[in-house]
Amino acid sequence: MPKQIPPVALTIAGSDSGGGAGIQADLKTFAFHRVHGTSALTCVTAQNTQGVERVDALPAEAVRAQIEAVVKDLGEQALKTGMLLNQAIIMTVAQTVTALKLTNVVIDPVMVSRTGAQLIDDDAIATLRQQLVPLATVLTPNRYEAQILSGVEIASLADMEQAAEKIYPLGPKAVLVKGGSMAGELRGIDVWYDGRTLDVLRSETVDTLDTHGTGCTLSAAIAANLALGYPPLAATQRAKTYVTAALHHALRIGQGQGPVGHFYPLLS
Numbered sequence: 383m384p385k386q387i388p389p390v391a392l393t394i395a396g397s398d399s400g401g402g403a404g405i406q407a408d409l410k411t412f413a414f415h416r417v418h419g420t421s422a423l424t425c426v427t428a429q430n431t432q433g434v435e436r437v438d439a440l441p442a443e444a445v446r447a448q449i450e451a452v453v454k455d456l457g458e459q460a461l462k463t464g465m466l467l468n469q470a471i472i473m474t475v476a477q478t479v480t481a482l483k484l485t486n487v488v489i490d491p492v493m494v495s496r497t498g499a500q501l502i503d504d505d506a507i508a509t510l511r512q513q514l515v516p517l518a519t520v521l522t523p524n525r526y527e528a529q530i531l532s533g534v535e536i537a538s539l540a541d542m543e544q545a546a547e548k549i550y551p552l553g554p555k556a557v558l559v560k561g562g563s564m565a566g567e568l569r570g571i572d573v574w575y576d577g578r579t580l581d582v583l584r585s586e587t588v589d590t591l592d593t594h595g596t597g598c599t600l601s602a603a604i605a606a607n608l609a610l611g612y613p614p615l616a617a618t619q620r621a622k623t624y625v626t627a628a629l630h631h632a633l634r635i636g637q638g639q640g641p642v643g644h645f646y647p648l649l650s
């Protein structure tokens with residue numbers, strides 16, 4: 383049988399020592415999709431299922447060097463960004479993605495945790511909005527990040543739709559407002575807007591506390607499906623289906639929120 387050449391996807395994100403989110407979630411998600419994953423590490427977190435205990439940033443130039451090293455040799459069919467942490471790293475990633483003319487760019491604008499805690503400073507948020515958001519093929523804010531980017535207080539499906547329409551003019555080709563931290567039946571419902579189509583991506587609400595890494599996994603799965611050649615909306619629908627299945631098989635490990643089951647077909 384001839385050897386197959388896998389597509390390549392790049393993640394630019396932080397390390398989660400607990401293995402449930404960040405680079406670790408991204409590489410597992412790429413591997414599940416049979417996409418070769420490359421990575422540019424932005425920061426190292428000391429983290430477990432209960433929270434983040436410490437964060438150490440890498441120098442922005444080290445982030446640039448990692449991106450350049452893997453892209454010039456292995457290429458990339460898609461990339462995602464996750465936790466970029468500070469203004470210098472955000473600026474460097476935006477410059478490098480532009481300079482290398484990288485395409486199929488999924489931006490997970492990690493700014494606020496699901497519990498509502500701000501993860502990066504105000505300067506970094508402004509830079510992310512101005513320099514990185516316009517480069518996105520798909521931008522995936524959670525409820526609180528969508529509130530910051532749109533100025534809309536989000537409590538209903540109509541609010542999610544309005545936020546997606548307000549974020550779109552910032553420059554991404556498509557916006558997915560994620561509903562993992564919405565209440566009741568809206569938990570797990572996402573809103574897509576690409577300037578033409580306003581679509582609601584529905585899945586059943588999975589009744590579990592073990593949701594660590596859902597956001598990272600979703601954006602990595604979108605990038606993997608883009609690398610496989612699916613157009614943005616189809617890639618996002620397939621990613622949503624994957625995250626829902628992985629949530630159904632979330633791992634009950636650790637004392638806090640366990641990670642989703644990335645390789646759920648292998649779990650008995």
Ligand SMILES: Nc1ncnc2c1ncn2[C@@H]1O[C@H](COP(=O)(O)OP(=O)(O)OP(=O)(O)O)[C@@H](O)[C@H]1O
Binds near residue numbers: 496523524590595
């Ligand atoms: N309990 C759930 N049931 C079904 N889908 C869910 C659930 N929780 C999250 N999701 C889905 O997971 C994906 C990630 O969304 P979420 O809003 O959790 O992102 P996030 O806040 O960035 O993630 P995280 O909580 O990992 O920081 C979305 O498609 C969302 O709808």
Ligand SMILES: Cc1ncc(COP(=O)(O)O)c(N)n1
Binds near residue numbers: 405
């Ligand atoms: C290194 C790192 N990156 C990102 C997240 C957010 O993860 P998620 O939004 O998927 O829970 C995290 N907890 N740690």
